[in-house]
Amino acid sequence: MLERTNAPASRPTKGEALRQQVYVELRRAIEQGTFAPGTRLPPSRAQALTLGVSRNTVLWALERLQAEGYVVARVGDGSYVSEHLSQWASKRSAPTPPALGASLSNRGRQLTHAVRHWNPPLQGALPFRIGAPEVASFPFALWDSLARQSTKAERVAQAQYLDPAGSPALRSAIAQWLWASRGIRCEAAQVVVCSGSQQAIDLIGRLLLDGGDEVVVEDPGYPGIQVSLAGHGAKVCPVPVDDEGLQVDQAAARWPQARMAVVTPTSQFPTGVRMSLQRRVALLDWANTQRAWVVEDDYDGEFQYGPHRLPALCSLPHAQRVLYVGTFSKTLHPGLRLGFVVVPHALAHAFAMARALTDRHAPGDTQATLTRFITEGHLLRHLRRMRELYPKRQQVLIDAVAQATQGRWQLRPSNQGMHLLHEMPADYPDQALSQRAQEAGLMLAPLSRYTMESKRRGWLLGYAGYDSTTLRMAVDRLGTLLQK
Known part of the structure; x- marks a missing residue:
């Protein structure tokens, strides 16, 4: 019983x-x-x-x-x-099943192996985490007010299954914004809304590359791109970056069979340099001659602080083989999880259907609110405030670091981006200080984390998402670590 x-x-x-x-x-x-x-x-x-x-x-x-x-x-x-x-x-006493890894497909094991080289932080943004925008002053009340403007009929419509490419209104708003802000002429039909730029890169890898295809990437560069491409079976091919950006001649000579190049021309990640016009033209010539694709990751292209803003690569003549990737994670905030990719007309339907297979579509109510945020001018006003705020925080960081290190660290100011690079001699062991900084509650990314073959070393210091008081306190802790 x-x-x-x-x-x-x-x-x-x-x-x-x-x-x-x-x-x-x-x-x-x-x-x-x-x-x-x-x-x-x-x-x-x-x-x-x-x-x-x-x-x-x-x-x-x-x-x-x-x-x-x-x-x-x-x-x-x-x-x-x-x-x-x-x-x-x-079968109750049957042997223990094999480890999960042994049960993965070849593709699954390949993806798992690739992801080991990319460890995005899971904790909250601590100084000096890179890529973290100013979130505390985001106009959340305004956003909520815009969200409440939807009528009952509109909310019912937004609650249905929607176009995987994004709502027509949002795609149109993005296309108009790109023309006004980045000089990009495109139609709404070319815009595919994604869950951030990472999904856009994933779609590009799945749709435009076969296993074994060579893809040129910047070295140093963003590991999230490299891992995504490697996960699709592509051969990731590093090419050095200098003060003019990707060395296109080396890419053409070393990787003659490359089918794609992924670049960050407005503010190279992580060095922050701008790709010169000569290199941009050479890259477009290479793509058209090779019938290869160029992926322009304009992750923080809106944050340019000088008197003249550099237009996007794909705004140049003969840029028909450029796919433009943008994200609202930096311009607004990462929690929004919205980005987009601009593709040629012939590829738009394929990208939309591939996005549908992944997660169907972005939330309808969020798309509607973002559309209002853009069309009513709130995005422009928010970015103007950030473009005024970020250079001030950059200067606070530069001054505080120089004082805390007695001048040993002299950060170079930049007219674009959200972080600064303090570079050391080649092969310098930059991991040790980063580890000690983490133990002290700081996120000081070593440059070596973003290299493949490059011997460049140093540290990245993000400043955009931290107020002046937080930055000064963090620099004081960093100065104490350097004294030890």
Whole structure:
């Protein structure tokens, strides 16, 4: 007979029906072999008396077990554990299954291996984490107000399955914004809304590359791009970066079969240099001659602080083989999880369908709110505030670092981007200081983390997402570490 036990799992918990508890206990007893296949179960009255519940509660549990095939009821003879469970019982002591990794497909193992080289931080943004925008002063109240402007009919429509490429209104707003802000002429039909730039890179790798295809990447460069491409079976081909950006001549000479190049021309990640016009033209010539694709990752292209803003690469003539990737993670905030990719007309449908296979589409209400945020001029005003704020924070960082290090560290100011680079001689062991900084509550990324073959070393210091007081306190801690 099933006995009551003092184990927590056997006592009915608050808010959970007694009959569910009885069912769970009976099923567990059958699965663990307390009641073997073919065994006659105790009468329902006896079970109820033992467990201190009503007979109807036990009958409900038995009926459910019968419906699931665990129990067979024999008229006039009671309930029995199904004989069909005998094969299951014989395997109860089977060997432990192999580790999960051994069960992965070749593609799964390849992807798992690639991801080992990319460790995006999971904790909150601590100084000097790079890529973290100013979030505290984001106009959340305004955003909420815009969200409430949707009528009942609009909200009902937004709650349906939507176009995987994005809402027509948002795609149109993005296209108009790109023309005004980045000099990019495109139609709304060319814009595919994504869950951030990382999904855009994933779609590009899946749709435009075959296993073994060579892809040129910047070295140093962003590991998230390299890992995504490698996960699709591409051969990631590093090319050095100098003060003019990607060395296109080396890319052409070393990787003559390359099918794609991924670049960050407005503010090279992580060095922050701008790709010169000569290099831009050479890269477009290479792409058109090779019939290769160029992926322009304009991750923080909106943050240019000088009197003249550099237009996007794909705004140049003969840029028909450039795919432009943008994100609202930096211009607004990462929690929004919205970005986009601008593709040639011939590829737009394929990208939309591939996005549908991944996660169908972006949330409709968020798309509607972002559309209003752009078309009513709030994005422009927000970016103007950030373009005024970030250079001030950059200067606070430069001055504080120079003071805390007695001039040993002299950060070079930059007219673009959200972080600064303090570079050291080649092969300098930059990991040790980064580890000590982490223990002190700082996120000081070593330059070596973003290299493949390059021997360049140093540290990246993000400043955009931290107020002046936070930056000064963080620099003081950094200065203490350097003194040790």
